[in-house]
Every structure is written in structure tokens, then in C-alpha cells.
Amino acid sequence: MALLDQFPLHQSVFSGDIKQVSKLIRMCDIAQKDVHGNTPLHIAVMMGHKECIHLLLAHGAPVKLKNALGWTPLAEAISYGDRQTIMLLLRKLKHQSRETLEERRPFIVQALKYIRDFDLELKWDFQSWVPLVSRILPSDICRIRKRGVQIRLDTTLVNFTEMHWERGDLTFLYNGDAGPCHNLTVLDNGAEVYQRVRYEDFEQELEDEVDILMSSDLIAAQLSTKDISFSRARSGWLFREDKSEMVGDFRSDFYSVDNLVLESKKRREHLTAEDIQKNKAIVESISKGAWDCTEDSSDDFGRRHSLLPPDKSSCSWDDYIAAPGGYAACLGRQWVAKESLKDFKATVAMSDEFPVTIDVLLNVLEVMAPFKQFQKLRDFMSSKLPPGFPVRIEIPVFPTVSAKVTFTSFQWTDDLDSSLFSVPAHYKEDPGRFPGL
Structure with missing residues (x-):
């Protein structure tokens, strides 16, 4: 399968095609990462596609997953700067964390008994x-x-x-x-x-x-x-x-x-x-x-x-998915970033x-x-x-x-x-x- 065809849900979210997203969301892995480690939710947040964000979250899209550069959808929402979206993802993150802990509870209790x-x-x-x-x-x-x-x-x-x-x-x-x-x-x-x-x-x-x-x-x-x-x-x-x-x-x-090695990254474009x-x-x-x-x-x-929305990215889907892993063009607000590696x-x-x-x-x-x-x-x-x-x-x-x-x-x-x-x-x-x- 060609690389361009491996991520149909990502592509639909990228283009903001909510009808196609609705169709694919039950057929595709909603937590799948593309070549840059982005989930469909990452892309929806970075591009400000609110309808896609709501639909993905309603179907359980994970908020905690990090992409290849170490950023979660919540971090990208903060960068984009839409308060309503940040609140939505923060609330969902807390809910998903509690669900995970509650799912693990029977196994923890069983382990404690022994x-x-x-x-x-x-x-x-x-x-x-x-x-x-x-x-x-x-x-x-x-x-x-x-x-x-x-x-x-x-x-x-x-x-x-x-x-x-x-x-x-x-x-x-x-x-x-x-x-x-x-x-x-x-x-x-x-x-x-x-x-x-x-x-x-x-x-x-x-x-x-x-x-x-x-x-x-x-x-x-x-x-x-x-x-x-x-x-x-x-x-x-x-x-x-x-x-x-x-x-x-x-x-x-x-x-x-x-x-x-401790890898640290800091962003402050927002x-x-x-x-x-x-x-x-x-x-x-x-x-x-x-x-x-x-x-x-x-x-x-x-x-x-x-914040005012960032300028719309000129990057096409073909350019985005064909870029080397982790080196895609910025889809949201232009980064103001600093990186450091410390032994x-x-x-x-x-x-x-x-x-x-x-x-x-x-x-x-x-x-x-x-x-x-x-x-x-x-x-x-x-x-x-x-x-x-x-x-x-x-x-x-x-x-x-x-x-x-x-x-x-x-x-x-x-x-x-x-x-x-x-x-x-x-x-x-x-x-x-x-x-x-």
C-alpha cells in the first residue's frame, strides 16, 4: 500500500472533510500514529478543525499520546490558543486518565491480595x-x-x-x-x-x-x-x-x-x-x-x-505525509522553540x-x-x-x-x-x- 493511502482518517481530518471523517472513524484505528507520530486528533487540533476535534473526542480519541517530537494534542491546543478547545481537551484528558486507572483497579487489587x-x-x-x-x-x-x-x-x-x-x-x-x-x-x-x-x-x-x-x-x-x-x-x-x-x-x-539522556523541549509561541x-x-x-x-x-x-488563529498552513497532505518522519512543515502556529540534551x-x-x-x-x-x-x-x-x-x-x-x-x-x-x-x-x-x- 502506498504511503499516501495508509492513513485515510488522518487525510480526511487534514482536509477537514467531516463527512468522510464520520464514515472512517468507525473503520480506522482512532489512535493510529502517522509517520510523524501524529494521531488524527493531533492534526485536527493543529489545523483548528473544531468539528473534527469534537467528533474524534466523542469516539474516544486519546488525548495523552505524544507525537514523534514529544507533544500531546493538549500541548498543540495550547499553542493554537483557542480557549474552548484547550478546555475540551483538558477535561477529556482527566476523564480518560481516571478511566484508565479504574480499568486497572481489579488487577491492582488482585496483586495487593497476594x-x-x-x-x-x-x-x-x-x-x-x-x-x-x-x-x-x-x-x-x-x-x-x-x-x-x-x-x-x-x-x-x-x-x-x-x-x-x-x-x-x-x-x-x-x-x-x-x-x-x-x-x-x-x-x-x-x-x-x-x-x-x-x-x-x-x-x-x-x-x-x-x-x-x-x-x-x-x-x-x-x-x-x-x-x-x-x-x-x-x-x-x-x-x-x-x-x-x-x-x-x-x-x-x-x-x-x-x-x-534528558531531552528537553520548550515552546512559547503562544x-x-x-x-x-x-x-x-x-x-x-x-x-x-x-x-x-x-x-x-x-x-x-x-x-x-x-488567541487569533494562526495563518493557515500552505502545506498539502502529499507534502506533509511525504516529509521525513518528525520533519513535517508546521501545521499550526509557527513554533518559538528551544531544545536541549543533557547527559x-x-x-x-x-x-x-x-x-x-x-x-x-x-x-x-x-x-x-x-x-x-x-x-x-x-x-x-x-x-x-x-x-x-x-x-x-x-x-x-x-x-x-x-x-x-x-x-x-x-x-x-x-x-x-x-x-x-x-x-x-x-x-x-x-x-x-x-x-x-
Whole structure:
């Protein structure tokens, strides 16, 4: 089959032929990627074909998929600048993420039933290669306890991003036997309140999130593990030997992680000069240690209006599909982009003494959805590692921030009190304590 004929749904979306899209949408793979990694939804968004966007989303087009350059349809919608489309894709992204987690829940619950109850402690130490930033970055000690199909996570770090973090005394309670609206609960132990993690979105919060997205850089960062390799770390000056030492309670072998590359891309064609200046001021404040990390930066932004549509692309379908993969002409707003590759120097400490396997812990980490850093940890632990369990790992969690994760203790236990996994009777429900959850 000729290349031009391999992507009929993409071609129909490209031309904005809504009748043909309606016909093909039931016959074609709606998540299929073309030679540039774009799904039909990517193309519809980049070209501003609203009818196609609505139809594709109504048939379950995935919003989270990235193209060959690392951009999602939501990122392309932000670039295009139509507020209604951004809101539509953001709402659908949240809905699809919850559906995926709910589909996985029976498998997670089944896996938890086969794991003995345990008590685990791990430490996060965050650092940055940006001068002076490391000294103000937070650290955190997390405790994870598992009883039956219930998990309790205690942490002091809330809402951590590159430019914002909040301290607190939080507990996440997961109950695999509870329904979708009751299986994950967040406790603020300082305020003695709790919030069920919601499965519905509040319009005000979505509007606020859209404002922030439209006012911020588009960032795509991915850790390339394609050529990753491990070599034994060495210690000593005159008589060098393989490095082995205690990490927490566990004797561990240390490895250097080689060929680990952090690919970062930044776009700002949708931003005004005022936006760029404001964002730059925030970064400078952080580097000087003057940024008040308790502030909510969303307060600085008012409601954003849609941008004027970009000029219509002169690229034809034949030219688009015939271009080398990832090098197609721009279909939407002309990019204002910056790319960087950074070799990430890391070590990993592997121990045969750790009493649980990686696969077991991955099932537990899967329910820690609200924490982006846990997602990064889970992704890295899913890659091919040397023998043993990674009791200490260094991983990048944001383009300028990395984390050293240390598993300091682990023990199997049969005497965890059931009260640890329930909301204290005197806590009051506060549905608005954690916006976005």
C-alpha cells in the first residue's frame, strides 16, 4: 500500500472533510500514529478543525499520546490558543486518565491480595544543576504501609513542581475494595480535615488550570533509556575495587548509569512578552532563594482570551505525509522553540537483601497517582536494571530537578492496626482542601 493511502482518517481530518471523517472513524484505528507520530486528533487540533476535534473526542480519541517530537494534542491546543478547545481537551484528558486507572483497579487489587502486609520507608532528596536552587529544594521522608488491599502513604511534601512546593502533614489512604469515589482519600493531619479524591471536575478549577496553561511555557521532557547501560562503580585511590556499602539496612552494590539522556523541549509561541517577562522573574526569584514557595502562582493570572488563529498552513497532505518522519512543515502556529540534551550522571545501588521484588513494589506505586515524582520512579524502575532491588536511585523528575530516592527500611508485618487505614472520626470533610484532586 502506498504511503499516501495508509492513513485515510488522518487525510480526511487534514482536509477537514467531516463527512468522510464520520464514515472512517468507525473503520480506522482512532489512535493510529502517522509517520510523524501524529494521531488524527493531533492534526485536527493543529489545523483548528473544531468539528473534527469534537467528533474524534466523542469516539474516544486519546488525548495523552505524544507525537514523534514529544507533544500531546493538549500541548498543540495550547499553542493554537483557542480557549474552548484547550478546555475540551483538558477535561477529556482527566476523564480518560481516571478511566484508565479504574480499568486497572481489579488487577491492582488482585496483586495487593497476594502481597504480605509491610511497612516501608523511603527518602526523597531533590537537587538541581541550576546554581543556588538545590539549597532551597525540599526533601521528604515517605512512609508506605500496606494491609490487605489498603495502602497508607504519609508524606510532608505537597504539590511539588519545578517552581512551587508546599509543606504539610499529609496522609493518602487507598482502599481497593471501595468504589471509585471513595477509594482514595487525602488527609490534612495539621488541619484535621480530609478530602475524597473526586471523579468529577469543577468548572472554576478547570478554568483556573486553563489560565495557567495558556500563560506558561510548553515543556516536553523525556528520559531516553534507549542506550542506557550500567557499569560497576569503583572506590578507593590506590587499590580500587567495586563499590559496595550499606544503604539503610541493606548491603548494596553500586553501579554507574551510562548513556542516560534528558531531552528537553520548550515552546512559547503562544505567550505574550508580558508572560515571558513574568515567568522569567519567577525563575530568577527561585535562583536567588527569594521565591515564596507557599504562594499560589495562579493568582497572578487573570482569565485568558483565545488567541487569533494562526495563518493557515500552505502545506498539502502529499507534502506533509511525504516529509521525513518528525520533519513535517508546521501545521499550526509557527513554533518559538528551544531544545536541549543533557547527559544525566547517575548511580543506582542494587541489593539482593531487600525482601521484596521490583514487580511487587510497582503494583503498589501504581496507586500513587497524585504524585508525579512517584510516576517517574515507577517508570525508571520499569526499565532494565542490574540484578537485585534498587535501594537507591537517582532520577530526573523535571528538566532542571533530579531526585535521589533511598529505600531506608522495609519489614513484613502482621500487626498493622486497621485504624491506620481509616479517616479519624473527629476529622471533618473539606471537599475544597486540595484543588485539582
